[in-house]
Amino acid sequence: MSIAVQERRGVVPQNFAELKEFCMQVAKSQIVPGTLRGETEEETAAKIFVALQLGYELGLSPMAALQSIYVVNGIPTLYGDGMLAVVRQSGLFDEAAFKEEIIERDGTLVARCTVRRLPDGKPVTREYSLKQAQAAGLTAKQVWRQFPHRMLQMRARSWALRDAFSDVLKGLRATEELIDVTPADVPASVSVATEQNTIAAPTTTIDQLLGEKPAEEDKPKRKAKNSKRQASKAQENQPEGKTPAEEPSSHQTEDAESEAAKVDEFEHLIASAGSTAELEAIADKIKNARLSEVALEALREAYKQRMLELQESSL
Numbered sequence: 655m656s657i658a659v660q661e662r663r664g665v666v667p668q669n670f671a672e673l674k675e676f677c678m679q680v681a682k683s684q685i686v687p688g689t690l691r692g693e694t695e696e697e698t699a700a701k702i703f704v705a706l707q708l709g710y711e712l713g714l715s716p717m718a719a720l721q722s723i724y725v726v727n728g729i730p731t732l733y734g735d736g737m738l739a740v741v742r743q744s745g746l747f748d749e750a751a752f753k754e755e756i757i758e759r760d761g762t763l764v765a766r767c768t769v770r771r772l773p774d775g776k777p778v779t780r781e782y783s784l785k786q787a788q789a790a791g792l793t794a795k796q797v798w799r800q801f802p803h804r805m806l807q808m809r810a811r812s813w814a815l816r817d818a819f820s821d822v823l824k825g826l827r828a829t830e831e832l833i834d835v836t837p838a839d840v841p842a843s844v845s846v847a848t849e850q851n852t853i854a855a856p857t858t859t860i861d862q863l864l865g866e867k868p869a870e871e872d873k874p875k876r877k878a879k880n881s882k883r884q885a886s887k888a889q890e891n892q893p894e895g896k897t898p899a900e901e902p903s904s905h906q907t908e909d910a911e912s913e914a915a916k917v918d919e920f921e922h923l924i925a926s927a928g929s930t931a932e933l934e935a936i937a938d939k940i941k942n943a944r945l946s947e948v949a950l951e952a953l954r955e956a957y958k959q960r961m962l963e964l965q966e967s968s969l
Contacts, residue, residue, distance in 0.1 A: 666716065676716065677702040688934040689725035705730070711824060712740045724829045731829040734808035737815050744822045746772050754811065756803055759783075765806035767814040780813035782806055792834055796962055805830065917949050924956045930964055933957065 667673035680686060681698040690705055692698040702720070708730055709719020722736030732740065741747045751770035756763055763784040770777045784793065784802060787809075792798050798805050812828035920940050927933040940953055 673703065673706065674699070677706065680716075680720070684932065685720070685929075686931055687720065687724065688929075688931040690720070691931060691934065708824075712822075712826075713743055714740065726829060726832045729832060730826060731832050732823070732826050733829045734811050737812065737823060737826070737828055741769075741815055741819045741822055744819070746819065746822065748772050748775075751777055754807060756806060760785075763802065763806060765803075765810040767807075767810040769814045769818050771818050775818065778814055778818040780810050780817065782809040782813065790834070795834070913945060913949055916943055916945065917952060920953055921956050924953070924960050927960055927964070930961065933961060933964065 665676070667676045677699040678695065680702050681695045686698060686702065690698065690701040692701055705723045706716050706719050709716065709723060712719070712732075714722060714736075718736075718739075722733055722739070724731050724733060742749075748770040751768060753768040754766070756765050758764070764781055765783070766779060766781045768777050768779040784806060787793050787798060787802075787806065792805070793802070808828060808830035812831045816823060816827065920936065920943070923936045923939075924933065927936060937957060940950070945953070
């Protein structure tokens with residue numbers, strides 16, 4: 655494989671065969687974002703291939719594309735910093751006219767971003783206020799409560815860059831913008847995929863990975879049904895003259911202790927996860943562990959908390 659090495663840009667595939675081999679090597683590593691991971695290395699490599707091709711069209715190096723492109727609900731997006739990098743290297747971005755600020759107006763925070771397109775474009779200014787975020791229901795999210803300035807800044811930047819440089823960005827939206835959109839808001843023509851990152855979240859939820867939680871109205875029915883089944887089984891297996899209270903089941907105690915140990919182990923793995931991709935790999939293991947709903951509920955909370963921490967640390 656004769657992959658070229660460009661100055662300050664690392665290894666860059668030169669043809670289809672080299673790109674395919676490059677994708678396979680990356681798929682074997684542990685640095686692939688969770689939204690690009692498949693069930694097999696071949697599937698992961700195929701997703702990486704598409705991401706790198708999109709990155710190439712945007713002018714991004716292979717590794718920069720992996721770090722900047724994020725899939726939300728089956729739609730490729732660019733992080734806000736990635737959008738700015740793509741536009742800056744296009745040669746059409748006026749650095750002197752670029753301005754970002756957050757002001758207070760009418761009792762609310764307002765983020766403002768101004769950009770201009772060379773050679774003779776007019777300044778494009780876009781704003782996004784905390785009041786708008788509240789109306790959209792965004793401020794109820796923890797990341798918005800903890801980093802309101804950053805989230806407002808990314809939203810205003812996304813709007814300004816997309817309006818002034820839509821051709822450069824190939825119509826891509828900002829990750830920080832689309833990640834706030836629920837799957838129900840995605841057009842029906844777009845297939846919804848399992849993110850995270852989560853950063854994030856990103857995009858793959860613990861409920862998707864570990865199975866949907868029973869609906870609240872279904873829990874009493876399931877509990878009653880399971881209780882009847884367990885009671886019936888206990889009566890069938892109970893020796894004559896004995897009652898369940900007189901003869902406790904030892905295997906149930908052993909199963910509970912074993913499950914508790916597994917939960918402790920998984921909670922430790924979740925807490926030590928250093929990336930959303932690693933976190934989602936742990937979730938796959940949890941799914942195959944055949945744990946009870948009570949155990950899964952505890953792990954869901956730990957997963958959500960760690961995913962949020964990873965997303966916040968990337969801002």
